[in-house]
Amino acid sequence: MRYWLFKSEPDKWSWEMQKAKGEVGEQWDGVRNYQARNNMREMKLGDRGFFYHSNIGKEVVGIVEVCALAHPDSTTDDPRWECVDIRAVRDMPKPVTLADVKNEPRLADMALVTSMRLSVQPVTEEEWKIVCEMGGLKDA
Template sequence: MTHWLFKSEPDAWSWDQQVQTGAKGEEWTGVRNYQARNNMRAMKLGDRGFFYHSNIGKEIVGIVEVIRESAPDSTANDPKWDCVVIKAVAPLATPVSLDTCKVTAGLERMVLVNNSRLSVQPVTDDEWAIICKLGGVQI
């Protein structure tokens, strides 16, 4: 399994809204960055990701799962843009802030710390384990 991080502004799409979609999940639409799109194209069914609130809060708040692999983004007029469908799996018992990530050993190379603008990004297995521990999640 590969791990990812999905960023969303909570006033546009929040963790609570993601949870409300239930088992059917939600398309992760609106990504218009080639690197982020390519990350989604690399995702496989069952891959897990962190749900990150950007701008407001700046913290990892939950875990999601890819339930449909990359397909054309239904909100795009151009077929070069894709999206996946993700569903909420579990909240973090303790949200993990960007500031915490910046000062935690083992996270200094994390994409979130070094390229906070990328909306869909990979997370290494070691980074996944560290953040799950910080967030009070058993892996």
């Protein structure tokens, strides 16, 4: 299993909206960055990700799971753009803020710190465990 981080502006697509989609999940559409698209192409079913509120809050608020592999993004006719579908798995008991991440020396190389603008980012297994611990999850 691999780990990822999905950024969303909560006034456009919030964690509560994601959770409301239930087991079916929702396509992670609208991504128009080649690196982010390529990250989604690498995803496998069951990969886990952090759901991150960007701009407002700037914090990891939940855990998601990839429930459909990369497919054409339905929000465009341009065949270059693809997306995956994700579903909510669980809330982060204590949201982990960007400031928290930046203040944790073990996360200095995390893409959230080094590639802040990238909307879909890889997360290492070690980073995953540290962020989950910071958020109060022991078994995520």
